[in-house]
Amino acid sequence: MTRKRLRIALAGNANVGKSVIFNQLTGLHQHIGNWPGKTVEKAEGTLHFKGYTIDVIDLPGIYSLSTFSLEELITREYIAIENPDLVINVVDASVLERNLFFTLQLIELEAPLIIALNQMDMAEKKGIKIDYKKLEKILGVPVVPTVAIKGRGIYDLLNKAIEVIEKRAAKPVTIKYGEEIEERIHQLISALKDIQLKYPARWVAIKLLEEDEQVEKEIRELNPEILKLAEKLAEEIEKIHGHPCPTVITSERYEAAGRIAREVQQILPSIKPSLSERIHNLTTHRVTGYLIMILVVLGIFQVIFSFGDYTSGLLSDLLYGYEPIFEQILGQGPLKEIVWGGIMEGIIANITIALPYIIPFYLILYMLEDSGYLARIAFLMDSLMHKIGLHGKAFIPIMLGYGCNVPACLGCRIMETERERFLAGFVVTLIPCAARTVVILGLVGAFLGIEWALALYIINLAIVFLLGRIAFKVLPGEPTALIMEMPDYRIPHLKTIIKQTWFRLKEFLEISFPLIIVSSVIIKLVEIQGLLKPLSQVLSPITVGWLGLPEITGVTLIFGILRKELTLIMLAALLGTTNFDSVLTPLQMFVFTLVVMLYVPCIATIAACTREFGWKKALAITVTEITFAILAGGLAYRLLAILNILEH
Amino acid sequence: MEVPLTALKKGESGIITSIRAAPGRGRCWGWGFQKRLVDMGLTPGTKVKMIRSAPFNGPIEVLVRGYRLILGRGMAERILVEVQR
Numbered sequence: 174m175t176r177k178r179l180r181i182a183l184a185g186n187a188n189v190g191k192s193v194i195f196n197q198l199t200g201l202h203q204h205i206g207n208w209p210g211k212t213v214e215k216a217e218g219t220l221h222f223k224g225y226t227i228d229v230i231d232l233p234g235i236y237s238l239s240t241f242s243l244e245e246l247i248t249r250e251y252i253a254i255e256n257p258d259l260v261i262n263v264v265d266a267s268v269l270e271r272n273l274f275f276t277l278q279l280i281e282l283e284a285p286l287i288i289a290l291n292q293m294d295m296a297e298k299k300g301i302k303i304d305y306k307k308l309e310k311i312l313g314v315p316v317v318p319t320v321a322i323k324g325r326g327i328y329d330l331l332n333k334a335i336e337v338i339e340k341r342a343a344k345p346v347t348i349k350y351g352e353e354i355e356e357r358i359h360q361l362i363s364a365l366k367d368i369q370l371k372y373p374a375r376w377v378a379i380k381l382l383e384e385d386e387q388v389e390k391e392i393r394e395l396n397p398e399i400l401k402l403a404e405k406l407a408e409e410i411e412k413i414h415g416h417p418c419p420t421v422i423t424s425e426r427y428e429a430a431g432r433i434a435r436e437v438q439q440i441l442p443s444i445k446p447s448l449s450e451r452i453h454n455l456t457t458h459r460v461t462g463y464l465i466m467i468l469v470v471l472g473i474f475q476v477i478f479s480f481g482d483y484t485s486g487l488l489s490d491l492l493y494g495y496e497p498i499f500e501q502i503l504g505q506g507p508l509k510e511i512v513w514g515g516i517m518e519g520i521i522a523n524i525t526i527a528l529p530y531i532i533p534f535y536l537i538l539y540m541l542e543d544s545g546y547l548a549r550i551a552f553l554m555d556s557l558m559h560k561i562g563l564h565g566k567a568f569i570p571i572m573l574g575y576g577c578n579v580p581a582c583l584g585c586r587i588m589e590t591e592r593e594r595f596l597a598g599f600v601v602t603l604i605p606c607a608a609r610t611v612v613i614l615g616l617v618g619a620f621l622g623i624e625w626a627l628a629l630y631i632i633n634l635a636i637v638f639l640l641g642r643i644a645f646k647v648l649p650g651e652p653t654a655l656i657m658e659m660p661d662y663r664i665p666h667l668k669t670i671i672k673q674t675w676f677r678l679k680e681f682l683e684i685s686f687p688l689i690i691v692s693s694v695i696i697k698l699v700e701i702q703g704l705l706k707p708l709s710q711v712l713s714p715i716t717v718g719w720l721g722l723p724e725i726t727g728v729t730l731i732f733g734i735l736r737k738e739l740t741l742i743m744l745a746a747l748l749g750t751t752n753f754d755s756v757l758t759p760l761q762m763f764v765f766t767l768v769v770m771l772y773v774p775c776i777a778t779i780a781a782c783t784r785e786f787g788w789k790k791a792l793a794i795t796v797t798e799i800t801f802a803i804l805a806g807g808l809a810y811r812l813l814a815i816l817n818i819l820e821h
Numbered sequence: 822m823e824v825p826l827t828a829l830k831k832g833e834s835g836i837i838t839s840i841r842a843a844p845g846r847g848r849c850w851g852w853g854f855q856k857r858l859v860d861m862g863l864t865p866g867t868k869v870k871m872i873r874s875a876p877f878n879g880p881i882e883v884l885v886r887g888y889r890l891i892l893g894r895g896m897a898e899r900i901l902v903e904v905q906r
Contacts, residue, residue: 237860241853268888271862416839416865419856424864431886459876552891556879564893565880654896655880656857659889 179227180255181334184248184279185263186272187234188545188660190291192216193321194263195231196669198331205676207787213243214586216676222331230257236271236658238278240387243591252284253372258338260284261330266296266303266318267661269438273430280312280345283373287337288316289330294323295661300441308437313345322666347375350425353413357382357406364399368392382407383419449662456549466553469546470572477533478576478607484529492521507701511694519693522736523686523777531681534573534580535674541569542587543665548657555655561638562645563588564655567597574604578774581606582781583681589657592648595786599794600641602774602782605633608737609770615741617766620754621819625763633770640801685780692776693735719807720768721814722761723748733769734776740769760819764810772802826892826900827881829871835902837867854896862886869902 185191196203199218208215216231232251233244240246252260262279264272279286290305309316317333319326349355361378370377372388380388381403393400407418414421446454455461496513503509541547551565558567566587574581581601588594605613618626699705705728709716712727720726725747733740744765748756757765773779773795782791813819829835840855840863862885863869870884880893892900 237857239856239860241857241860268886270886271888274860274862420840420859420864423856423859424866427862427864427867427886457873457875457882548891552875552880552882555875555891555893556877559893654854655891655893656854656861656896657891658861659882659891 177225179225179259179338180230180257181227181259181261182230182232182251182257183261183263184232184252184275184284185234186236186265186268186275186658188658189234189263189265189272190321190666191234191263192231192673193666193669194261194289194291194319194327194330195229196666196672197321197324197327199229201672203672203676205680208247211243211247211591213247213591223335225335236275238275238282239383240385242589246387249282252279252282253376258285259334260286261289261334262286262314263289263291266290266293267299267301269296269301269303270427270431270434273433274427276312276314277348277426277430280314281348281373281376281379283345283376285337285341286314286345287330287333288312288314289321289326290316290318291321293318293326294320295663298447299661300443302439302441304437304439308433311346311433311436322664322669348426348429350422354382354410354422354425357410360406361399361403364402368395368399378403379422382410383422384417452662453549453659456546457552462549462553466550470550473537473541474572474576477530477537477573477580480533481530481577485525488529489521489525492517492524510701511697514700515694515697516690518697519690520686522693523682523689528678530577531580531583531678532674534577534584535677536670538569538580538584538587539670539673540665543663543670545660545662547587548659551655551657552659561600561641563593563597563600563641566655566657567593567600570597570601571604574601574606575610576607578602578604578606578778579781582778582785583677585785595790596641596644596648598782598786598790599644599797600637602778602794602798603633603637603640603771605630605770606737606774608775611738612741612769613766616753616762620762621759629763629766629770632767636771636805681781681784684784685777688780688783689735689776696732696735715803719803719810720764721807721810722765723757726765730768730772734773736775736777737769740765758820760810760813763813763819764806767809768802768806770802771798771805773798822904823901824904825898826869826871826883826902827874827894827897829869829902829904831871831873834868834870834905836905837863837865837869838901838903839865841899841901855899858892858896858900861890862888863890863900868905869900 183191183195195216195218199220202220203216203218205214205216207213213233218229220227220229230251232248235242235245235248238245238249251257260279262276264276276288290303290308293303296303305316305318315333315337317326317330319330321327350358358375358378361381362374365374365377377388377392381392381400384407389400410418410421416424456465495517499509499513499517503512541550547566547569550568553565554568555565558565569587570581570584573584578601581604582598585594585597585601588597613626613629617629699708708731709724709727713724716722716727716730717724726744728747729740729743732743744753745751750756753762779791779795782794823838824835826835840858867885872882872884872889874881878894880891881897882889882891
């Protein structure tokens with residue numbers, strides 16, 4: 174018997190427990206990827222229920238169906254064009270009005286709909302009581318109350334979903350606007366009558382009045398006359414109300430949402446502030462807020478990197494222990510060199526970077542996000558981050574960048590728009606990670622003195638600031654401003670967090686493994702073929718001519734792309750000494766370290782960038798940073814030589 | 822009295838009268854964010870209560886439609902409110 178396949182999409186605001194419901198529904202059958210050609214994450218999963226195979230898609234958490242962000246566009250195109258069998262609108266019962274604003278838009282889009290009225294427990298704690306039967310009646314949409322983190326209502330939700338799909342039972346109401354608007358909507362609908370549309374006509378009419386760019390574009394291609402009509406009608410509405418037409422329509426929609434919310438909910442005002450309220454006040458306070466944040470951030474840093482360091486060392490000892498076995502089987506020839514030095518060392522690099530750092534990082538990131546603390550950090554750090562054209566949330570990836578750029582890059586997904594994500598990703602890859610710190614301290618710090626190492630960090634900050642600002646100006650799109658919900662504190666759902674971590678780790682490894690192994694094999698092959706020296710000669714115009722370094726450093730800079738600390742290790746091996754001051758002048762050490770600090774972090778970071786931003790942007794970051802590093806190194810070489818501060 | 826949202830003191834409330842577009846650049850610049858503000862429930866006629874503002878000219882936290890919202894200062898300055906006493 175072939176099972177019948179169904180597609181159900183989860184839609185709703187951010188922070189409503191959507192991903193918890195997704196995880197409750199799909200268990201371990203998940204696939205995390207990106208939407209085709211987009212940098213927005215797509216989570217899919219399957220489950221079997223009552224003889225059906227159901228594909229569940231977790232749509233991004235958004236507040237509206239306009240085209241402010243990619244997420245909003247993806248959501249409405251998915252619902253309107255891919256036509257899922259059902260949309261489950263996850264609604265936060267404790268913030269009913271704003272959530273219903275989104276529900277009303279789903280109804281306007283004429284999506285087959287049921288509502289999961291989630292976080293009923295949190296609503297209760299806030300003294301909010303909701304008559305869900307009444308809500309069901311007003312909206313004409315089935316409503317199932319749930320407490321997803323406790324698994325309550327999930328079975329009922331599925332049952333109801335199947336029932337609605339089988340009977341095609343739901344008959345949502347039409348949301349009526351004021352008469353003067355309705356009249357104009359109808360004029361537009363009749364104008365749209367003869368056009369083949371992929372969206373419902375009433376929705377298109379409303380969106381035209383809302384001056385929705387995407388819809389305007391599509392209609393312009395079909396019949397520009399309609400656009401002119403819409404503009405005229407919108408102007409009329411603007412005249413009547415004294416506000417821009419899109420604002421008027423949104424206002425009315427919010428009025429409707431508010432009216433419904435007031436009708437179905439009873440709020441008992443609480444007398445004393447709840448625990449969550451008190452923690453909120455402490456963590457956003459101008460003194461205690463920053464103190465707590467510093468402690469939390471240091472704690473995170475400590476946990477990730479001490480755990481990472483320790484486990485990384487342990488794993489690398491363990492894995493390198495297999496070298497003799499490979500030697501025994503493959504002998505000492507080039508075969509062993511390629512299998513061990515290429516493939517195996519690539520795998521080891523991947524495992525020792527990925528697992529120890531990324532696992533705790535993801536766990537902590539999701540915990541910060543789900544608990545609501547991330548929003549507090551964004552609030553406190555916003556004004557500082559604005560100086561590099563980013564907003565408060567970017568603080569987390571940037572801070573993590575000092576440990577390892579890989580999780581930092583992956584962390585950029587917390588930014589809202591594609592532009593912000595890319596900007597943050599670019600800035601993050603410039604931050605000196607632990608491996609680069611090894612070079613900075615091990616070479617410049619040890620031989621030139623700690624003040625020179627410090628100077629490098631300051632130069633780095635200045636460069637981050639400068640390049641961040643330039644990228645901010647150069648990249649198209651709107652400037653960044655913080656508009657973010659401050660969610661109530663809540664206890665994160667551990668099972669969801671662990672699953673989220675696991676599936677994202679898996680996806681990262683799928684990208685990074687081939688990339689790291691292939692590049693490591695290539696470099697090994699080059700070495701075995703005896704091409705290292707010729708390659709250094711090819712690079713010598715840059716290394717010797719422009720940067721004033723010994724020819725042999727060219728090779729180390731290439732190897733550095735595997736792992737940055739390799740530059741120092743190889744330098745020692747190739748120069749045959751760790752007394753670098755006997756073979757390099759202080760100026761050369763400084764320039765070498767500056768270049769190492771600035772050029773693209775490592776292959777694992779490139780993999781992380783590819784996962785987050787797509788290969789084109791990853792390549793753009795890589796090329797920009799390599800070029801910039803070489804440029805800056807050469808300039809520093811000349812400048813310092815002229816100033817005659819460092820011996821050369 | 823009509824003042825920018827950022828002028829509200831802690832605990833004070835105001836009714837939104839309008840959102841100013843960025844001066845001189847017409848409707849295009851900042852239009853997306855204006856739409857976003859409205860989408861988050863900051864429509865004209867809505868009551869907004871100031872909860873706190875972050876130091877160093879940071880963002881403000883307000884209560885609107887029963888939830889807490891953080892707004893970057895530059896954005897919040899463009900929202901005009903009628904102070905309620």
